[in-house]
Amino acid sequence: MKDVLKRIVFGKKEKYWWMTAVVPLISILLSFIVGAIFIKITGRSPVLAYKLLFGASGLFPGPYWKSHFAEMLLSSSMYIATGLGFAIAAKGGLFNIGAEGHFIVGGIAAAYLGYAQPFAGLPKFIHLPLIFVGVILAGGIWGSIAGYLKAKRGIHEVITTIMLNWIALYLIEAWLVIGPMEAAVETGISGTPYISVSAKLPKIFAGTRLNISIIIILAVTFFIWFLFYKTTFGYEIRAMGHTLIFGMEAPKAGGINVERKTIQTMFIAGAVAALGGAFMVLGVLFQYPPIFEGGYGFDGIAVALIGQNEPLGVILAGILIGALRTGATTVQLAHIPKTFPSIIEGFTVGFIALQVLIRYWIMRLVEGRKKAIQVDMGGGAK
Amino acid sequence: MNNNIPFLNASIAQALDYTAPILFAALGGVMSENAGVVNIALEGMMRFAAFFGVWGSFVSGNAWVGLLWGIGIGIALGALHAYITVKWAGNQIISGVAINVMAMGMITYLLESIFKTTGYSPPVAYFGAPASKVHLTFLKGIPILGAFAELTILIWFALILVVVLHFVLYHTVLGLRIRAVGENPHAAETLGVNVFKIKWFAVITGSVLAAFGGLALSLGTLSSFTNSMAMGKGFIGLAAMIFGNWTPFGALGAILIFACAQVLQLFMQGTATGFAKLIPLGFYLSLPYMLTIGALIGVVGKAVGPAADGIPYEKES
Numbered sequence: 283m284k285d286v287l288k289r290i291v292f293g294k295k296e297k298y299w300w301m302t303a304v305v306p307l308i309s310i311l312l313s314f315i316v317g318a319i320f321i322k323i324t325g326r327s328p329v330l331a332y333k334l335l336f337g338a339s340g341l342f343p344g345p346y347w348k349s350h351f352a353e354m355l356l357s358s359s360m361y362i363a364t365g366l367g368f369a370i371a372a373k374g375g376l377f378n379i380g381a382e383g384h385f386i387v388g389g390i391a392a393a394y395l396g397y398a399q400p401f402a403g404l405p406k407f408i409h410l411p412l413i414f415v416g417v418i419l420a421g422g423i424w425g426s427i428a429g430y431l432k433a434k435r436g437i438h439e440v441i442t443t444i445m446l447n448w449i450a451l452y453l454i455e456a457w458l459v460i461g462p463m464e465a466a467v468e469t470g471i472s473g474t475p476y477i478s479v480s481a482k483l484p485k486i487f488a489g490t491r492l493n494i495s496i497i498i499i500l501a502v503t504f505f506i507w508f509l510f511y512k513t514t515f516g517y518e519i520r521a522m523g524h525t526l527i528f529g530m531e532a533p534k535a536g537g538i539n540v541e542r543k544t545i546q547t548m549f550i551a552g553a554v555a556a557l558g559g560a561f562m563v564l565g566v567l568f569q570y571p572p573i574f575e576g577g578y579g580f581d582g583i584a585v586a587l588i589g590q591n592e593p594l595g596v597i598l599a600g601i602l603i604g605a606l607r608t609g610a611t612t613v614q615l616a617h618i619p620k621t622f623p624s625i626i627e628g629f630t631v632g633f634i635a636l637q638v639l640i641r642y643w644i645m646r647l648v649e650g651r652k653k654a655i656q657v658d659m660g661g662g663a664k
Numbered sequence: 665m666n667n668n669i670p671f672l673n674a675s676i677a678q679a680l681d682y683t684a685p686i687l688f689a690a691l692g693g694v695m696s697e698n699a700g701v702v703n704i705a706l707e708g709m710m711r712f713a714a715f716f717g718v719w720g721s722f723v724s725g726n727a728w729v730g731l732l733w734g735i736g737i738g739i740a741l742g743a744l745h746a747y748i749t750v751k752w753a754g755n756q757i758i759s760g761v762a763i764n765v766m767a768m769g770m771i772t773y774l775l776e777s778i779f780k781t782t783g784y785s786p787p788v789a790y791f792g793a794p795a796s797k798v799h800l801t802f803l804k805g806i807p808i809l810g811a812f813a814e815l816t817i818l819i820w821f822a823l824i825l826v827v828v829l830h831f832v833l834y835h836t837v838l839g840l841r842i843r844a845v846g847e848n849p850h851a852a853e854t855l856g857v858n859v860f861k862i863k864w865f866a867v868i869t870g871s872v873l874a875a876f877g878g879l880a881l882s883l884g885t886l887s888s889f890t891n892s893m894a895m896g897k898g899f900i901g902l903a904a905m906i907f908g909n910w911t912p913f914g915a916l917g918a919i920l921i922f923a924c925a926q927v928l929q930l931f932m933q934g935t936a937t938g939f940a941k942l943i944p945l946g947f948y949l950s951l952p953y954m955l956t957i958g959a960l961i962g963v964v965g966k967a968v969g970p971a972a973d974g975i976p977y978e979k980e981s
Contacts, residue, residue: 320770324774379704379757379761431957431960435960435961440702440704440974441902441956442957442960444704444899444902444903445953445954445956446953446957448896448899448950449950449953451950452950453946453947453950454946455946456946456950457944457946457947458946460945461944580761580765581765584761584765587758619772619773619775619777621768621769621772621773622773624765624769624770625769625770626769627765628762628765628767628769629766631762631765632748632759632762632763632766634758634762635748635755635758635759635762636752636754638754639754
């Protein structure tokens with residue numbers, strides 16, 4: 283039973299199957315402790331802050347729970363998208379910092395297909411799928427540039443994805459949005475024109491902003507899980523990921539076309555992260571504004587790391603980050619800026635970077651001091 | 665014709681002002697990555713130092729104290745990055761992401777809790793004040809050289825640092841050891857080099873240099889901290905380091921090319937006609953990053969980093 287559970291939930295072989303779950307949990311816990319100390323030092327009340335933060339997070343029933351819960355799922359769907367973007371690439375041994383770029387590329391594609399004339403008159407059940415095809419292609423192609431450069435030229439994807447993020451940002455916000463895609467002056471709108479009614483995501487929870495984005499992303503996550511753990515295609519990518527980091531030739535020798543797989547992996551990663559941008563435009567903003575409130579891409583890295591790059595983990599971590607961000611709007615009542623969750627998030631990522639140390643502590647607890655020297659080094663993106 | 669000289673000099677001085685923070689960040693990257701530790705946290709380190717510099721200057725009323733506070737936080741962040749990546753062989757990218765995310769949240773928090781403002785700090789004593797600048801009055805009337813007549817001490821320090829860092833990396837034993845550790849740590853270890861010590865040193869020094877970049881923004885160009893700092897300047901520094909082939913002079917050259925793109929953009933905006941006017945602003949802004957990818961592909965020059973860059977070092981037992 284334990285073995286079956288282990289394979290379904292974690293899909294990786296480790297000496298202690300629960301380690302994958304315990305390391306992020308301890309990291310989160312430590313971060314909340316550090317966060318509390320930080321609040322205390324600056325002369326605020328940590329108890330009040332956390333009470334407000336979780337009270338409005340949508341995780342627990344309370345006043346206005348319905349709207350908090352809806353807002354939480356709304357933002358979680360975007361964090362899950364960018365988190366998956368990182369996790370998918372990590373499965374293939376690639377370090378994708380590009381989710382920020384994929385996110386805005388998806389956003390601009392959704393905005394354009396949402397308002398542009400030949401499409402804007404179509405019925406919803408044709409228009410929406412059409413937009414998503416466009417978004418997936420745009421994000422996927424933008425993602426596969428980094429994959430191509432890695433596969434054919436051997437350029438490290440961390441560098442190219444960072445550069446491509448900025449290229450995407452400037453080309454979109456300093457060209458498209460203020461140039462070819464700018465709304466006509468007489469409409470008085472800054473940014474792109476608003477999308478047509480047929481492009482808006484249907485709402486699923488009356489009286490709130492919650493729309494089908496959460497359902498779409500849960501379906502996509504299931505699809506990704508199936509792809510990676512139940513198909514040869516996914517197995518090959520994981521095989522590549524397990525060995526790529528050591529520079530081994532095994533997958534190549536085993537008949538896997540590593541170059542093509544790298545490009546394909548980055549295509550999927552880019553496409554999924556781009557969905558997040560589409561959710562933002564089609565479900566929240568209804569246009570591409572002059573300046574996009576960014577950060578979802580970088581937070582996606584945190585989501586994936588906290589979720590240990592596993593589909594289920596990414597969902598849980600996405601909901602956690604979504605909840606913290608939703609609750610953060612009320613911590614201002616305790617005189618704490620709403621960027622406070624970034625501190626928790628930053629520390630959590632920091633502790634996950636230190637996972638060798640955390641694993642060492644856990645091993646010492648479980649096995650006593652002597653054996654812990656042979657630390658289990660598994661896990662992590664790289 | 666003579667009227668153009670002050671204008672030309674002012675433009676160059678402005679370009680130097682743009683150059684200094686990026687140059688510091690790039691040099692910080694050069695230092696750290698030559699010892700084999702990738703640092704994508706340059707941006708976050710700049711943000712931390714920019715804030716702490718202003719804070720120190722605010723508390724004491726003295727820009728030099730602010731400088732010390734900035735250096736202090738640079739050392740602390742460098743030690744954190746080194747503790748994670750060198751001591752515990754943690755992933756260097758993840759550690760960098762952690763510092764960047766922390767910088768976003770923590771600095772906004774401190775800004776609001778210390779100065780009780782959102783978005784910007786009150787003005788403080790800074791190095792850009794006319795009295796604090798380095799005056800070389802005899803250069804004033806000369807074309808081009810006149811740009812150097814009134815610069816902040818931080819700009820001078822950045823320019824001198826390029827030469828110093830080049831000398832240290834390529835003409836001293838320490839530099840040889842740093843580069844050896846970045847190229848082949850196991851071989852260096854065999855020759856009796858303490859790999860961990862060298863990495864700790866390089867990461868902390870690199871972080872302090874990045875901190876100077878932040879200080880050049882908040883205490884050099886401006887006299888206060890704004891919440892949008894460092895506005896991606898750390899990442900341009902990272903790009904410049906790569907474009908400049910992981911060398912100090914290369915990084916300087918890269919930034920000068922990037923600065924030209926900026927100047928060109930301003931010039932084109934004002935005067936361009938016909939085809940040149942069709943080139944959008946976004947193109948000039950994204951040019952540094954396109955050039956960097958071009959350099960890596962081999963289209964624009966050639967960029968090859970240290971062989972063991974980014975690989976955590978663990979002793980063979």
